[in-house]
Amino acid sequence: MVQERQTQGKAVCWTLRLWSVAVVSMLLLSTCFIVSGIVTYKFMMDKPSRRLSELHTYHSSLTCFSEGTMMSEKMWASCPNHWKSFGSSCYLICTKENFWIISEQNCVQMGAHLVVINTEAEQNFIIQQLNESRTYFLGLSDPQGNGKWQWIDNTPFSQNIRFWHPQEPNLPEEQCASIVYWNPLKWGWNDVFCDNKHYSICQMKKIYL
Template sequence: MQSNKLSDDVEGNPDRVDPFYQQGKVACVMFTVLLLLSFLVIGIVTALNFKKNSQEDQTRGLLSDDITPIPFQYKGDRGLCSDGWVLYRNTCYLIMNVYGTWELSKSLCHNFGAHLMVVNSEEELEFISRVVQKRTDYWIGLKRDTMGQWSWVNGDHYHSNPHFWDENQPAHWDMESCAHLKGSDTVHRKLMQDADCHRQLYHICERKL
């Protein structure tokens, strides 16, 4: 009886909307919206995964053994060092032509069984200055922690030798916490400066014989 009454009401009043039809219409709209949102989420996730995979592929490529050192300006004695490395006393050095952050440069050196260069003496610094390109900056294995303390990547104790730092360096307390050798045409020996660890620089690896 109720169904017949509802049908009679609809037929008697053409402007009256069937509530079942209205509910079905709302449900259809909601389903369409949810479907579009699902496609949007899938698209975003796919794009993020593609970007992540591309970055991982790029990093794996950088960590491969196909990386070649830049041509040396100084023809040093390779000695017992591997091809592409140069010998100074009992240490082999590799000058890398790969731009990277300080952390990536550290990983690349580790891939060669080495670590970022640790400056032990003024004589060593002068030697490296003759090997590398004059105008180019190079990451070395010195970093400042959140407490403001500098430390070398190989665990050596840090000595604040004024001959290693450039004038008025290190300068920035918060923003620049990684050390690099500054390129210059005016000095015969490269000096250390602090820099933002996310800068893209070349780097120097070293390993003991």
């Protein structure tokens, strides 16, 4: 009888220990999950705050607007004042003529880069902002003059996304791309000398809040 009680007592102790281990493990897992969620939330909230802070070093004021069609989808997006909004980006038409490299540096000083065109819709939006008598630098260049065009933000240059005028690009010495209106062809891309002075288009990502 005594031996049987001792055996039962040991079994109860082991059961209690197993339950204790299980409870402690669950508490640890729950704590890790909560901490992970807090860290992720803080990171997601801090990221736009950091970008807003960075933009305020370049721009004195921003314009914010709601996006989305339903209440559950609505969010706030921001662009610097006087920049145009389209898709997930903000655009600025620079009407001071400069070399390609200086135009890019000017964009960088505003937290942006020369425009990278990825879709026909984006191209159509941009040309609505342009003056038909002017030429505008794009963020597209062929530094070696060997036909290997590359975007300034390292976006792969897709042969499916191109809007060159017929027979362009045509000179290896013309290593920078522009967008220009030719009658009757209308708007299209053209290769030009990088040390020519033209207008330009800057682009930056929107800030989402």
